[in-house]
Every structure is written in C-alpha cells, then in structure tokens.
Amino acid sequence: MPELSSLLPKSFERFTMATLSVSSVEVLTPRLRLVRLEGEALQRRSWVPGQEVKIRVGERDYRHYTPLSYRQEPGEMEIIFYLNQRGPGSRWVEQLRVGQPVPLAGPANGAPFIPLRLPALFFGDETALGLGLALQAAQSQAGAFHAVIEVCASEHADIMTLFPHLTIIPRLEAQPGSAHIRWLEQASLALDQLTFYLVGHTQSIQAIRQILTQRYHIERQRIKTKPYWADGKRGL
Ligand SMILES: Cc1cc2nc3c(=O)[nH]c(=O)nc-3n(C[C@H](O)[C@H](O)[C@H](O)COP(=O)(O)OP(=O)(O)OC[C@H]3O[C@@H](n4cnc5c(N)ncnc54)[C@H](O)[C@@H]3O)c2cc1C
Known part of the structure; x- marks a missing residue:
C-alpha cells in the first residue's frame, strides 16, 4: 500500500504538513539558535534559497521561518531562529530538544527573492x-x-x-x-x-x-x- 504522500502531486505536497525531527540544536548566542531538522519527507520536496517553511509551534499556532540550508539527500535542513521572548514561536524554539517531532509545511513561496536581481x-x-x-x-x-x-x-x-x-x-x-x-x-x-x-x-x-x-x-x-x-x- 503506497503512502498517501506518494500519491499526492508535488505541488500539493509542499503545502501539507510533514513531521520532521530535531537532529541538533546549537546555541549561537543567548538569543539565536541554529536548529537542524531531518525527515525523509524532505527527500521528496525541494528548496530554492529564499523559500520559506511554516511550522506548527503550538496547538493552533503556526509561524514562518526560512531555511538557511537544505539537503534533499539525506533529507535535512537548517534554520536560524531568533528568540524574541514574546510569543509562542519563540517559546517553542527555546524548549526544542534533539528527537522532538516538528510539524512543518513547505518549502514554498520565495517572492521577491526568486529570481534575485543583482547587484x-x-x-x-x-x-x-x-x-x-x-x-x-x-x-x-x-x-x-x-x-x-x-x-x-x-x-x-x-x-x-x-x-x-x-x-x-x-x-x-x-x-x-x-x-x-x-x-x-x-x-x-x-x-x-x-x-x-x-x-x-x-x-x-x-x-x-x-x-x-x-x-x-x-x-x-x-x-x-x-x-x-x-x-x-x-x-x-
Ligand atoms: C516568510 C517569513 C520567514 C521568516 N523566517 C524567520 C527565520 O528564519 N528566523 C526567525 O527567527 N524568524 C523568522 N520569521 C519571523 C518570525 O516568524 C516572527 O518573528 C514571528 O512573529 C515569531 O513568532 P512568535 O510566536 O515568537 O511571536 P508572535 O506571537 O508572532 O508575536 C508576539 C510579539 O512579539 C513581537 N515580535 C515578533 N517577532 C519579533 C522580533 N523579531 N523582535 C522583537 N519582537 C518581535 C510581536 O510584535 C508581538 O508583539 C519569518 C517570518 C516570515 C513571515
């Protein structure tokens, strides 16, 4: 029996939630965390620099974040989170531990950074x-x-x-x-x-x-x- 996700067109899958797992949390400064997430769902998705993800940070709260890097194989991404210490997103990041499940949609969108106009x-x-x-x-x-x-x-x-x-x-x-x-x-x-x-x-x-x-x-x-x-x- 194929997974439901394998029957969905790629464009639709980008907007559905996948459950990733925290593989590392690095304290960069008191207010900055570098978090690595992994999951086989990332092998079926793709990312272009500038695209964002949406993370479920509470029962009914979702917040947007931007990957710093993405590797389709083995299926991992990194995000730098800023702790504003004022909202559920910030509190969620503060309590993240290795192995914790992370419900996430995307990567998607990317305007106005794709294509990037240089200089x-x-x-x-x-x-x-x-x-x-x-x-x-x-x-x-x-x-x-x-x-x-x-x-x-x-x-x-x-x-x-x-x-x-x-x-x-x-x-x-x-x-x-x-x-x-x-x-x-x-x-x-x-x-x-x-x-x-x-x-x-x-x-x-x-x-x-x-x-x-x-x-x-x-x-x-x-x-x-x-x-x-x-x-x-x-x-x-
Ligand atoms: C497309 C997109 C991509 C994003 N990518 C990232 C990312 O990669 N990393 C990242 O850290 N953030 C990113 N953000 C910003 C992040 O989603 C917001 O800061 C969000 O408000 C944090 O949610 P919260 O629940 O902590 O605070 P909220 O519940 O949203 O807000 C609570 C209070 O905190 C205040 N607040 C929110 N953010 C800040 C802040 N930075 N400094 C001071 N006060 C603040 C609000 O004004 C409000 O009064 C992104 C936002 C968008 C739209």
Missing part, C-alpha cells in the same frame, strides 16, 4: 540572518550580494564573529530603521544600479523605504520588501 543590497535583522546567508551562499558573482544585518547591541560582537561574511551592525535605540539608514549614509555607495531587499521588522522597512525613495530617489520597482514581523502583531 543587491539586503537589509534585515536577526530574523533575516538565515535568509541573508542562504542568498549570499547561492551567488557565484563575488560582491554582487551584500547583506547588512541589524542585531541587538549586546550580541553584536558575537554575531560579527560568527558571520564574518555579513555586515553586522548594532541596533540603535532611535527610530526604527535608523541603524541601516546611518550605515547607508556612511557607506557612500553608488546606489543607481542596486536592487534593495528590505526584510524583517515592518516599521523599519517602511522607514528605510521612505528614505530610499525620498532622499536617494530610488525608483520603487528597485525596492523589494518582505515583512517578517510587526510591532504588536502576532505571526505574519
């Missing part, structure tokens, strides 16, 4: 670390993709050491987006050929987009956005 400047926060690393690893053209990641000031030095190929900047306690805006002012880059990818905190994305269009006169079609979370909102 690209990518702005994000801790929640976008995995995405930034995955997109960077997929580029063969050196220097065509530059990721600038804003992180909590107390973890800045550790995260810089962990990810030397990303530009890691400390969060400023001013307005949302102010760390990236200050970085842009000081970087004095030629912006006219770049496509901007703004990922993560919705209010920061809005502030940065406004500066890019009004101060730097960047056309809207060269600014791609993907909100990952918003102040006071549960699960985007």
Whole structure:
C-alpha cells in the first residue's frame, strides 16, 4: 500500500504538513539558535534559497521561518531562529530538544527573492540572518550580494564573529530603521544600479523605504520588501 504522500502531486505536497525531527540544536548566542531538522519527507520536496517553511509551534499556532540550508539527500535542513521572548514561536524554539517531532509545511513561496536581481543590497535583522546567508551562499558573482544585518547591541560582537561574511551592525535605540539608514549614509555607495531587499521588522522597512525613495530617489520597482514581523502583531 503506497503512502498517501506518494500519491499526492508535488505541488500539493509542499503545502501539507510533514513531521520532521530535531537532529541538533546549537546555541549561537543567548538569543539565536541554529536548529537542524531531518525527515525523509524532505527527500521528496525541494528548496530554492529564499523559500520559506511554516511550522506548527503550538496547538493552533503556526509561524514562518526560512531555511538557511537544505539537503534533499539525506533529507535535512537548517534554520536560524531568533528568540524574541514574546510569543509562542519563540517559546517553542527555546524548549526544542534533539528527537522532538516538528510539524512543518513547505518549502514554498520565495517572492521577491526568486529570481534575485543583482547587484543587491539586503537589509534585515536577526530574523533575516538565515535568509541573508542562504542568498549570499547561492551567488557565484563575488560582491554582487551584500547583506547588512541589524542585531541587538549586546550580541553584536558575537554575531560579527560568527558571520564574518555579513555586515553586522548594532541596533540603535532611535527610530526604527535608523541603524541601516546611518550605515547607508556612511557607506557612500553608488546606489543607481542596486536592487534593495528590505526584510524583517515592518516599521523599519517602511522607514528605510521612505528614505530610499525620498532622499536617494530610488525608483520603487528597485525596492523589494518582505515583512517578517510587526510591532504588536502576532505571526505574519
Ligand atoms: C516568510 C517569513 C520567514 C521568516 N523566517 C524567520 C527565520 O528564519 N528566523 C526567525 O527567527 N524568524 C523568522 N520569521 C519571523 C518570525 O516568524 C516572527 O518573528 C514571528 O512573529 C515569531 O513568532 P512568535 O510566536 O515568537 O511571536 P508572535 O506571537 O508572532 O508575536 C508576539 C510579539 O512579539 C513581537 N515580535 C515578533 N517577532 C519579533 C522580533 N523579531 N523582535 C522583537 N519582537 C518581535 C510581536 O510584535 C508581538 O508583539 C519569518 C517570518 C516570515 C513571515
């Protein structure tokens, strides 16, 4: 008797839940976990950098996350989780142990990162670390993709050491987006050929987009956005 999943078309299967298992949990910093998940369902699915997964983190709660890597054979993926310490997703990550079952749908979607327009400047926060690393690893053209990641000031030095190929900047306690805006002012880059990818905190994305269009006169079609979370909102 074939498994039900083997009778389903691939496109449908991507949206159905598979149960994976935690194979390792690495504490990168007090707020960051690198988690490896494994399961034979991943051998039948596929992933392109930029695609996301949906994980069941509670009885009725689902949250989106972005694989950092995916290997169809032997069927495993890695995700970097940020612990915001405010919601069920964060609490679920904190209690993860090796061998624990993980109900997951996907990988799926991937807009606006597929296809990625180069040269690209990518702005994000801790929640976008995995995405930034995955997109960077997929580029063969050196220097065509530059990721600038804003992180909590107390973890800045550790995260810089962990990810030397990303530009890691400390969060400023001013307005949302102010760390990236200050970085842009000081970087004095030629912006006219770049496509901007703004990922993560919705209010920061809005502030940065406004500066890019009004101060730097960047056309809207060269600014791609993907909100990952918003102040006071549960699960985007
Ligand atoms: C497509 C997609 C891919 C994503 N990929 C990743 C990923 O790879 N890794 C990852 O860590 N996250 C990722 N996220 C973000 C993650 O899904 C959200 O941060 C989510 O809100 C966490 O759920 P929660 O239950 O912990 O908090 P929620 O219940 O959603 O929110 C509770 C409270 O916490 C606040 N909050 C949520 N996130 C943060 C934050 N980062 N910092 C401060 N406050 C916050 C909310 O404003 C709210 O007030 C992704 C989101 C999307 C949409």
